[in-house]
Amino acid sequence: MQLLDRSFDVSTTPVAGATLSLEAIRGVEQFLFREARLLDERKFAEWLALWTEDGRYWVPRFHDQANPFEQISLFWEDKMLREVRVRRVENARNWSQQPLTRSAHLVGNITIEGLDAAGHLIVRSTLQLTEWRIDQRQLAGSVFHKLAATEDGGWKIVLKRVNLVNCDDVFANLEVFI
Amino acid sequence: MSLTTEALAAMVRDDSVHKRVYTDPEIFALEMERIYGQAWIYVGHESQVKKTGDYHTTRIGDQDVIMVRAADGKVHVVYNRCPHKGAKVVPDGDGCTGKFFRCPYHAWTFKLDGSHLSLPLKNGLEGTCYDPANPDFSMKAVARVDSYRGFVFASQSAEGPDLKTFLGGVASSIDNLCERSPVGEVEVAGGTFRVMQKSNWKVFYENLHDTMHARVTHESSFVAAREEAKEIGEMPFELLIMDGNGEPYEFWEKLELRAYHNGHGYMEAIFDPAAATRDPVSREHFAVLTEAYGEEKARQIMGMNRHNTIIYGSGSPHTVFQQFRVIRPISVDRTMIEIQTFRLKGAPDAVFDRALTYANLINSPSSNVMPDDVEVYKRCQEGNQTRGGDWVSLHRYLGTDKETPDGMVSTNGTSELPMRNQFAAWKQYMLNPAKTPTQADNKEADRAAA
Incomplete structure (x- = not known):
């Protein structure tokens, strides 16, 4: 199973520095803003296209969780599972999405952290997320993106790790991506 | 209406229960005394x-x-x-x-x-x-x-049956969970999830063996899994465990539902984990158990393929994938589920990997399957507060369930036997403030429920 591939590098500690032009930094920031906006607008097909083939989406269950292989995770999803989630929330008989989950992501404090062993760019940001479905809730945390440069000068997501401040809390269902 | 013994008794009929058992805070308070104050x-x-x-x-x-x-x-x-x-x-x-x-x-x-x-x-x-x-x-x-076998239970009452008697036939599920380890021991590992449901605790117990809801409530997730499997051309474990709910009615009718005394029971498994495309985990596990117990016993252990087990008042162990969904009533309309995952000591690492995957996909707050359950429980909680009717139906296959020495068994897998069995136990507890129900009391309740 791809999800159990322990060779996947989930580390978000840089092994080398990254020197980006101001224009390139602006490009990274715009990429993160756009990613968040696609989730808020429920443009899931476009959101799925932001990822590399083997990209992983991870929301740890524990603070400072070392990896998703020895412990449970709030989300640990590869391409297949991200697609299944989108198919489910878009199914006409998605009883628990009537009404739909609505969200507003506020992405800030973006810093370029450096490069991982494979040369992916590590970017850290802070997330404030308001979600509404019958009840309103507030989610917040730090987000690490590992990004791969594309040939046309853009970015694709290799890893998105969301460290929720309340990852060890009691939760109502988390139906859509954070 | 005050909660006299007569009033409480009248709330549970052979074929239905009064909706008040789900919505009345006074009944909830009494349950805390008479069920949670007595049972293990x-x-x-x-x-x-x-x-x-x-x-x-x-x-x-x-x-x-x-x-x-x-x-x-x-x-x-x-x-x-x-x-x-x-x-x-x-x-x-x-x-x-x-x-x-x-x-x-x-x-x-x-x-x-x-x-x-x-x-x-x-x-x-x-x-x-x-x-x-x-x-x-x-x-x-x-x-x-x-x-x-390492599972700690407590009773707030000094009187009543001992733990083994209380568990009765359902102890076989704990036995099977432990025997899946070649050394007969399990440990909680990998962390626990906690999920809040906006519904009464009893609704969740009823749903655990409700085979008629699967293909209706879970349409969004089993269709999503099937579409994805079709597109990628295989049915890996992650999709198989969502696909099972989409089985046709004929499939569910053939499953066996077992009811034991004190509201306990189990339902037969929906799917064989070894059916997943290229899944070597079960074979590897079987080899280790054969070495420990011999082939015949190993076959018997792995062949005991149960889906949800119910230990009424405590929660629902899943033996095949090493989970325990512990059910904690919070208030009349709030229930917290605490999901534990177990490592089978001495079993191949891949078996624990599979348990973690099952926990992440099925029992996590981010599960694609659970939200539709939680939604219908909430709708029951809200619907039962309207004046649109007073009774909740438990009619399906009433009177056809068969008695066994330690409980009852369904003749059709869509029977509402598990719910009738749970309410028989509920009634015993609620009418007998002084003690936990005995085997003899339950036999009577079983007959009454049938």
């Missing part, structure tokens, strides 16, 4: 408190309790209350308190079984009834604590 309730697994002083906090109904390992190796369960001013002695969660408990308010200290150890400036209590041996100066222990 699962508080945790011994592996959660490995060393002296290790504790795990949890709840027995509406009571905050601490499960703790004492110096003599025994596991104790005490109420989380200091006898001085009433403060909770330890915060909620897991930790290690060392050699004794020490209240953070005025430093009263207690041995790990809750008994009084000391307090500062004792001379201030001279001339009073203060005496370390006086139980008024100790943390109170829950009346009875016992463990079945």
Whole structure:
């Protein structure tokens, strides 16, 4: 199973520095803003296209969780599972999405952290997320993106790790991506 | 309407229950006394408190309790209350308190079984009834604590059947979970999820063996899994465990539902994990068990393919994928589910990987399957508060279930036998404030339910 591939590098500690032009930094920031906006607008097909083939989406269950292989995770999803989630929330008989989950992501404090062993760019940001479905809730945390440069000068997501401040809390269902 | 014995008895009919049992806060309060105040309730697994002083906090109904390992190796369960001013002695969660408990308010200290150890400036209590041996100066222990193969249960009542008698036939599920380890032992591992449901606790128990809801409620997730499997050209384990709910009615009709005394039971498995595309885990597991137990016994252990088991009042173990969904009633319309995952000691690592995957996909708050369940439970909770009718139906296959020496068995897998069996136990508890139901009482209830 791809999800159990322990060779996947989930580390978000840089092994080398990254020197980006101001224009390139602006490009990274715009990429993160756009990613968040696609989730808020429920443009899931476009959101799925932001990822590399083997990209992983991870929301740890524990603070400072070392990896998703020895412990449970709030989300640990590869391409297949991200697609299944989108198919489910878009199914006409998605009883628990009537009404739909609505969200507003506020992405800030973006810093370029450096490069991982494979040369992916590590970017850290802070997330404030308001979600509404019958009840309103507030989610917040730090987000690490590992990004791969594309040939046309853009970015694709290799890893998105969301460290929720309340990852060890009691939760109502988390139906859509954070 | 006051809650007289007659009124409570009238709420459970052979074929239906009054909706008030789900919505009335007074009934909930009475359940906390008469069910959670008497029955054996699962508080945790011994592996959660490995060393002296290790504790795990949890709840027995509406009571905050601490499960703790004492110096003599025994596991104790005490109420989380200091006898001085009433403060909770330890915060909620897991930790290690060392050699004794020490209240953070005025430093009263207690041995790990809750008994009084000391307090500062004792001379201030001279001339009073203060005496370390006086139980008024100790943390109170829950009346009875016992463990079945490492699974710790406690009863707030000094009377009633012992744990083994209480579990009856459902102990076979705990046995099977343990025997899946080549050394017969399991441990809680990988962390626990906690999920809140906006519904009464009994609805979840009923749904665990409700085979008629699967293909209706879960249409969004099994269709999503099937579409994805079609597109990628295979059915890996992650999709197989979502696909099962989409089986046609004929499939569910053939499953077996077992009901034991005290509301317990299990349902036969929906799918064979070995059916997943290229899944070598079951083969590897079987080889290890064959080495430990011999081929015949290994075949019997792996062949006991059960889906949800119910230990009424405690929750739902899943033996094949090593989970325990512990069900904690919070209020009449709030229920918290605490999901534990177990490692089978000595089993191949891949078996634990599979248990983690199952937990992440099915039992996590982010599950693609669970939200539709949680939504319909909430709709029941809200619908039952309207004036649109008073009774909740349990009619399906009434009168066709067969009696066995230790309970009942369905003749059709869509029978509402499990719900009738649960309410037979509920009625026994609720009408008998003084004691837990006995085997004999349950036989009568079974007959009444049939």
